[in-house]
Amino acid sequence: MSTLVQPRVALAIANLRSMQWPIRRLGPYSCVLGFILIGSAALALSRAVLIGWQWDRVDVTDSLWSMLLQGLRSDLITLGLFAAPMVVLLPLFVAANRLSWWSRLSSVWLSVSLIAILLLEFATPQFLYEYDSRPNRLFVEYLVYPREVSAMLWTGYKGTLALVALGLTAAGWLTVRHFNRYRDTVDPWRTRTVLLVWPIVVIVLFVMIRSSFQHRPANLATFAFCDDAMVNSLVTNSAYSVLSAVYGLKNEAQSEIYGNMPAQEIVSRVRKGMAAGPASFTSDQFPTLHKQVASVRRERPLNLVIVLEESLGAGFVEELGGVPITPHLNGLANQGIWFDQLYATGTRSVRGIEAIVAGFPPTPALSVVKLDKSQRGFETLASVLRRAGYRSEFVYGGESHFDNMRGFFLGNGFHDIVDRKDMVAPKFVGSWGASDEDLFDKAHQRLQALHESRQPYFLLVFSSSNHTPFEFPDGRIELHEQPKQTVHNAVKYADHALGGFLKQARASKYWADTLVMVVADHDTRVYGDELVPVNKFHIPGVILGADTQPRRIASTVSQIDLAPTLLSLMGIDSEHPFPGRDLTRTLAEFGNQPPLPAPRAMMQFDQNFAWLQDNQVTVLLPDGDVRYFTYDRRTKSLDPTSTQSPEMARNALANVLMPSWLYREQLYRVR
Template sequence: MGRASRFCLEFQWLAGYGLLLSIILAEWLFFDEFRTRFNYIAFEYLVYPAEVCCNIWESYQTGKIITVVVLLGVVLYAVLRERYLQRIPDSMPASRRWSIVAVTFCVTLALWFTTPMTASQVTRSRTANECACNGIYSFVYYAWTCRFDFEEFYKTTSDADAVVRSRAAVESTDSSFIENSQHPLDRIVTTGRPQRDVNVVLILEESLGSDFIGALGDTRGLSPEFDKLCEQGLLFNNWYATGNRTARALEAVTTAMPPLPTESILKRDHSTNVFTLAHVLAERGYERLFATGGRGMFDGVKSFMTANGFNHFVEQADYLDPVFVNAWGVSDEDMFHRAAEELDKFHHKGKPFFATLLTVSNHRPFTYPAGRIDSDEQSRENAVRYSDWAIGDFFKRVREKEFYKNTIFIVMGDHGARVYGSQLFPVRSYRVPVLVIDPAQSSASQCSTLASSLDIAPTIMGMLGGSYRSVFFGRDALAIDPKDGYAIMQHNHEIAMLNAENHLTILSSQKRTFSFDVNPTTAELTPKKELYKEDAANLMSIFQTANRLYYGDACHPDSTSRLTSAPSDNF
C-alpha cells in the first residue's frame, strides 16, 4: 500500500471515529432535552443551524466537550490503527470492493424493511422503549416519514362518516352549517352574548407547564406574578397543549386545527391560505400583530403569520437596543416592552387590536438579564422565575395605558417542559395553564372543563360575543357541558384524545389503536383490553377530515355558499 493510500485510509479511520463519537454525544444531548432518541425534531432542527448550534454552545461546556471528543477519537485511532491496517491487503480487486459495497447495501436495505419502529416497543415504559431504539435508524425513519400520507399509516373511515363525526364534534345549538361549502365545518356561530369589540392580547409563554404554577398546586414559588394575576382572572385548570413544540401551539391557537402528524402545518407547503383567528377579527376591523423575541424564519413563523391574517410582525431584527440576547432571541422583557409600544400606537389610531405575543426566555440555555431575580444560575426553575417576573413587569406597564381597561388578556403556556417520564403517552407533561383577564370580570374564578389549545380561538370569540363565521375544529370552552369536554394531542407519531371521564385513546402509525384509563392525580396510564371505540372513531374522523381539507387547500370558508339550518354532507 502506497504512502498516499495509507494516509487517506488513516485519515478516514480518524474521521470515522470522530464522527461516531460526535453522533453518540449529539444523541445524548438530544435525549437529555427530549427524552427520546433522534426523531423528526432532530431532522427539523437541521434546517435551523444558527439557533441550534448557538443553543448547544450556550447550554453546555461545548469547548471542553469538543476537546474530549477529539482526544477520544485520537486515542481510539492510536489503539486500533495497527490492528485494522494489518488486516487490509495491499491491494484489492475492484470486483471485490464493489461486492462488499453491494452486500453492505443489501443487508442495510433488508434490515430497513424487516425491522419496523414498533420492534422496540416491547414494554409499557416509553423510556425503556426509546433506549431499545437505534438513534441513527430512528433519525432516518423520521426523516423518511416526516410528511407521510396520513391515510397510509393510520386507521381511517369513509369520508362521509368522517365528516359526520367531525361536525358532531364541533356542532352547538347556536351554530348553522353552510350549504354546499367546500369546507364541511363551515358554519355561522352565534355566541348568545352581545358583541364587544374590545382588544385581545394572547401571550404564549415558552415551556410554561402547569407543574410550575403555584395556583395549580406547585409549592416552589416559581410563579408569584402569575399567581397574583389569578386573583383577578379566570383560570382554566384542565387545559392541555396539542403538542410538545411551540410551532404546534401557534398552529393550534391561530387555526384551531388538530395537530397533523408529524410536523406543524407552519412548515408545510400548503400553508399560505389557512383560515385563522386573525381573519375572523379582520372582518371586525381589528389590527393584527404578531410579536416574538426570536427570528421570524424559525419554524416558518413569519411566512405563516403574514400569509394568514396578521398585518404587523415584530421579530428579533426589529429590536434596536435589546437588554439581553441569547441563542433564541431577545429577552422576554424586551419583547413585552416593544409590544406595549405597538399596542399603544394601535389604541391612539382608534382601532381595536388583536396581538399574539410569543416569549422565548424559558428555554435552554436558560439565560436571562442579570438582577431581575435573586439568582443568576442557569436552570429551568430560574428561567421560569425570570419569565414570571417579565409577565408581572408587562402588566405593571400596561395597567398605566388607556387601552388596558378595554382589553382581554390571555396568558397561557405553549407546551409543557418536556419532562416525559416512562408513560407511553406523557399526558401529564401536556397540561398547561390558561389565564384570562377580562375587564368585565374582576373576581377570581376557575373553569375545570377539559379542553386543549385548539379551543382557544373559539373561546376568545365566545368572550367577544356576537356571531361569526367559522371553520374551526375547536370549541368555546365556556359554552360546552363539562362532561362533553375533550383534549386533542400529538406526540411524535401518536395522536390522542383524552375525554372528561379520563379515558385516553391513542392512534399510532402502523394503523394501531390503544386505549387507557388515566389516573387524574398521577396521570399514570392503565391499559384497557377493550378499546374505547367511539373515541377512536371520533379521533380518526377529526384527523382524517383535517388532513384532507389541508392538502385539498380547502381551509377557508366558501364565500359563495348559502346559509342553511341543516348540515350538508358535501365534502
C-alpha cells in the same frame, strides 16, 4: 532468557506483526465487514451506557437482553444502509479496472459515516435529557437554524460541547487511522472472484437492512416493546432514529399511519365533536367551515392580546399542583377565566402556535407553521379578524424567521412583525433575543399606539426567556436555586416580567376594551415512562381584561378550543374552519345545560397520538395499534386498562385524519 530463546521470541513477534487481520483477507469486502463490526461494537457500548444511566426505567421492563438483541438488529440496519452505496458501486469500478480507486473511496466514505454515527451518539445524552428521547425529528428541525442553535449551545452547554468535541476527536482519529489501513493493503482478489461474491454480499446487506421476512420491513414501531417511549428509543441507535425522521418527512401531513376511515365518517365524527349544530356548517367542499355566532353580544367587539408563554407547564404553577415559582400567574386564578385542565397539543412552540392561533389540531407531521401548503390562505385568528377590520401584529424578542413564524404569520392575516431588530437599546439580550421585560415594554408601546389609533387590533406576544440556556438579567428576582441559569429561575423571571406587564396593562386605557389571554405554548422537557406522558401536556391558561368575570373551568380543554372561545367572548360573529369548540356554549361552567359534549383534549407526542376524555386515554400508534389507559389527574399517573372503547378510538382516528386531509387538499380556509 537464554541466547537461544531470544531469537525465537523475536522471530515469533515478527511473524505475528506480518500477519494480516483475518477479515483483511476478504479482499475489497474487508473494509465493509470491518465497518460493520466496529460500528456494532461502538453502538452496543453506547447503548449499554445509556441503559445504565436510565436503569431505573429500564429495570421495570425486565427486558434487558431483548433490548440488547433488538438493539443489535437496529444497528445492523443502520450500518447496512451506510455500507450499501459502496457495495452497489463496486462492479462499476471493477469494470473500469479501478478497484484501487474504490478501496480509497470506500475508506473515506465509511470513515465519514462512522464518525457521523458516533457524533449522533455523543449528542444523545443531552438530547435525551432535554426531550426524553434519542435524537429524532426535533433534532432534524433544529438543524435548519444553525446560528440560533449554535448560540444556544455555546452559551449554555460549553462543558458538554467540550466533552463531545474531545470524544469525537479521539474517535475520529482512531476511525480514520483504522480505515486508512484498507486503502492499499487488502489481499488482491481476481476480478472474477469479486464479481462472483458480490451478489452474495448484496443479498446479505439487503437482509440486514430489511431485517424482516414479513411483507413489511422493520421500522421504528418494530422496536417498541413497552409503554415507556424513552425506553423504546434506547433500543435503536440515534442514527437510525434520525434517518427514520428524515425518511418520514416525505409523508408529511399523512396521518394514515394510524389507519384509514371513510371520508363521510371522518366528517360526521369531527362535526359532531365540534358541537356546532348541523345548520351552522356552510359548505360541503370545506368540511369544517361553519358560522359561529358569538355568545356575548357587544356594541363594539373587544380587542385581543394573546401572551404566549414559552415552555411554561403546569408543573411550574402552584395552583395547578406545581412548584411555587410563578406568583404573578398563580395569582390570576381568581381574577379571570382560569383553566384547571388545559392541555397542549404538542411539545414544540410551533405546535402551540398552530393550535392557539390557527385552531389547528395536531398531526404526526411537522406543524403547519412550517409546511409549504399552509403558507398562504390558511385560516388563523388574524385572518378571521382581518375580515372584521382588525389589525394584527406579532411581537417577539428574538428573530421572527425562526421556525418560519414570520412567513407563516405574514402569509395568513398578520399585518406586521415586531422582533429583535425593532427593539432599541434593550436592557438585556441573550441567545434567543431580548429579555421578556424588553418584549413586554415593546408590546405595551404597540398597544398604546394601536389603542390611540382607534383601530381594532390583535396582538400576539411570544416570550422566550424561559428557554435553554435560561438567560435573563441579574438582580430582577430572588433566585429560587443555584446556579442562576436553571429552568426554575428562568420561569420565575418570566413570571416576574409577565407580572410587570399586567400591572402596566391594568393601569392603561386599553385594558377596558381588550381581552387578554395568557397561555403556555407547551411544557418544558416533555418526558415520562408512558407512550404519551399526559401530565407533561398540562399547561396554565387564563383569560383576563375588559369585563371578564372570574370563572373556574374544571373541565378538560384543548388548545384548539381557545380560538373559537376568544372570538365568542370578544363578541365577534364569524365564519371559519376551526374544529375546536366554543367553550362558552359547550361547558357547564358557562351555564350550559345538558346534554353537553364530553370534554376532550388531543396530544401529539412524536408519532403517538393521545385522545383524553374524562379519565380515559386512547393512544393511537403507527401501523394501527391502539392502547387504552386510565388517567388519574390527582397523581398524574397513566395506567393501562383492559377496558376498551372502540368508539373513542374511532373518534380519535377521525380527529387525527381530518387535519391531514384539510392541509393536503388545502381546505382549511374560507372559500
